[in-house]
Amino acid sequence: MTTTIKRRDAGVSLFHALSDVTRLEIMERLKEGEQCVCDLTDALKTGQSRLSFHLKVLKDAGLITDRPEGRWTYYALNREGLEELEAVVQALRGSRPRVGSSSRCR
Amino acid sequence: MTTTIKRRDAGVSLFHALSDVTRLEIMERLKEGEQCVCDLTDALKTGQSRLSFHLKVLKDAGLITDRPEGRWTYYALNREGLEELEAVVQALRGSRPRVGSSSRCR
DNA sequence: TGTACGGATCAACGAATGTTGATTACTCAT
DNA sequence: ATGAGTAATCAACATTCGTTGATCCGTACA
Numbered sequence: 001m002t003t004t005i006k007r008r009d010a011g012v013s014l015f016h017a018l019s020d021v022t023r024l025e026i027m028e029r030l031k032e033g034e035q036c037v038c039d040l041t042d043a044l045k046t047g048q049s050r051l052s053f054h055l056k057v058l059k060d061a062g063l064i065t066d067r068p069e070g071r072w073t074y075y076a077l078n079r080e081g082l083e084e085l086e087a088v089v090q091a092l093r094g095s096r097p098r099v100g101s102s103s104r105c106r
Numbered sequence: 107m108t109t110t111i112k113r114r115d116a117g118v119s120l121f122h123a124l125s126d127v128t129r130l131e132i133m134e135r136l137k138e139g140e141q142c143v144c145d146l147t148d149a150l151k152t153g154q155s156r157l158s159f160h161l162k163v164l165k166d167a168g169l170i171t172d173r174p175e176g177r178w179t180y181y182a183l184n185r186e187g188l189e190e191l192e193a194v195v196q197a198l199r200g201s202r203p204r205v206g207s208s209s210r211c212r
Numbered sequence: 213t214g215t216a217c218g219g220a221t222c223a224a225c226g227a228a229t230g231t232t233g234a235t236t237a238c239t240c241a242t
Numbered sequence: 243a244t245g246a247g248t249a250a251t252c253a254a255c256a257t258t259c260g261t262t263g264a265t266c267c268g269t270a271c272a
Binding site: 154 | 217218219220221
């Protein structure tokens with residue numbers, strides 16, 4: 001199915017975006033609510049360039065949104081992205097946990 | 107919290123394990139039920155060494171289990187791993203979607 | 213016991229990722 | 243207009259990850 005493939009690709013980029021400690025920390029911080037980059041550099045004690053890189057990865061995956069305002073840019077969790085993530089994860093659960101379905105090894 | 111850190115590390119390895127097309131394909135195949143490596147090499151039309159590598163990543167992350175029997179090794183989804191994955195994903199959902207909580211940028 | 217098969221492991225290589233520091237662009241206050 | 247502050251982008255480099263082919267190990271069957 002095309003939709004299966006699409007979900008697979010979406011899965012890859014979602015999972016990849018979350019497969020990094022720094023990015024998971026960012027997500028945890030954003031659970032507290034919208035934050036600007038300077039909040040995050042303080043909180044995570046890391047360089048601005050590095051943070052910007054990771055924020056971009058999360059944003060490209062659709063997991064967070066940015067809202068530039070004046071000199072600052074505010075980042076927040078993206079509910080849609082998280083819902084898609086949940087959908088992908090749900091799809092991983094074996095629909096039929098059939099036992100002994102293995103076929104041709106004799 | 108230590109538990110938070112633990113969940114974060116678990117998250118990193120779970121997400122990393124799933125951040126690859128081949129490995130997602132393997133997971134999809136295993137939804138059909140237990141399969142031996144030869145089933146999978148056929149199905150995915152790929153080399154045995156490559157497959158073995160990816161199976162190991164999934165297994166190390168706790169997402170699948172192996173059951174050697176005779177000359178064959180059967181792989182299957184690991185329900186516990188998938189449940190942990192779901193737990194990690196649930197934990198990502200913002201508990202409080204507070205708006206305007208951003209603090210110190212003036 | 214020997215040989216054929218399934219599968220894990222290893223070394224070597226190339227590709228993709230993450231890090232760092234410098235530069236750039238934009239906004240605000242003076 | 244100038245200078246200071248915020249954040250994105252870039253180039254260079256280091257590290258990690260995935261691929262491939264060879265080799266090794268264990269099991270089964272002659």
